[in-house]
Amino acid sequence: MLQSQLFTKTRKEVPSEEVSRNAKLLIKAGFVDKLQAGVYTYLPLGLRVLEKIANIIRDEMNRAGGQEILMPSLHPKENWEKTDRWNTMDDLYKIVDSSKKEFALGPTHEEIVVPLAKQFIASYRDLPMYVYQIQNKFRMELRSKSGVLRGREFLMKDFYSFHADEEDLDRHYEVMITAYKNIFKRVGLGDITHLTFASGGSFSKYSHEFQTVTGAGEDTIHICDSCSTAINEEIIAEQKECPECGGKKLKTEKAIEVGNTFKLKNKFSDPFGLAYKDSEGKDHPVIMGCYGIGLGRLMGAIVEVLADKAGIVWPASVAPFAAHVVEVKSAESANVAMAAQEIYGMLSREGFDTLYDDRNVNAGEKFADADLIGIPTRVVVSEKSIRAGGVEMKGRTELAGMIVQKEKLIDLLSKNTNQ
């Protein structure tokens, strides 16, 4: 991608109303645009990151047996009345069309997926079954805040599992927890994202959350010193030691909930009559689990946690581009431009998604933008680098680059990308 052709530009200053680190950086660098509080457009750079995250999640969800579907956002009122959430869910968006018909904008999809599953699940032979989607959710937050961390419209992966009994749900629940751990590891937040015990609501003793430690978080968690499992503040009164290993040394941190897992059991299958026949022809309710991850929130958390003074620092796994080629022009710049184009062409042919800064601006501005955008590897092509025998390669967080011959560039980049 030629940077001169990129739809967005970086900004020198961000709107003064933005306070949160993720919003400031994502807006300044041109990843997102705020339409209204808690509602964001994902621009080309931001969408690339979101897609990278989505593909990692897809990969893990598919491994866990999930089949991807896409359900609608516009929901009939009747479905929400069946579970009584039309009246009890405070943050449900309700809309009325010109014929006075009422709808809900989906904040979650149990009310849709359960009747859907009813069409296909009738026998013990149909279980277990797993479906998921990555789709926009709507929740009427009275107070959206913290940039992309808490929105009113936001992209979420929701996975639903259907089981014959609780034992099978428990078995799969562990599969999902492992998958979630893989996801957070793969997006670069493994070390600071903790499996957290949280309140389970009326139908289960605990639910679990995945909480990423950051000062920008709105939850308080207590992390076990010995096994790194955590307990949400909301249940600390009843649970004073680590439920996983019994450890008593707990460290208190602020954290943001990036994922959650719930054992729904028969809470939603009952109102919709989702049941199956066992081998003797007897009816049983289908037992369910649901598992969510907020993609935009995850992206925001990565920015919050990894950015430095100069800008965003993307892990290679979710970076919008693998390499950022920066052409530094000079008086006799024809050969620099040619060399830069050659490097760009070579990287592209070798399959590296590359952003090529071909703009006619000063070197300082290009470097500042490169740091701000946060692509993992910067490749400078200049009079200076050519004289030194190649290009200058520098990792985003490294202080100084090194000159490498262009023949070696591919090898070195491959290492960076695979780590």
Added chain:
RNA sequence: CGGGGUGUGGUGUAACGGCUAACAUGCCUGCUUUGGGAGCAGGUGACUCCGGGUUCGAAUCCCGGCACCCCGACCA
């Protein structure tokens, strides 16, 4: 939903109740420059959030609304 704060060109700011709303940045033209947001010259861009009111006169004071931000509550 309770409390607090803020609304001025795209963005960041300035302007005692009083001249044609100023400066920077961005953007456009030309020249120049190219290793950390460079320089010169010219230009573009604002019903001062909306609606009322006070006043000879309102960006400025008052009332109402809306939007945004922060704290709290809420968040199966």
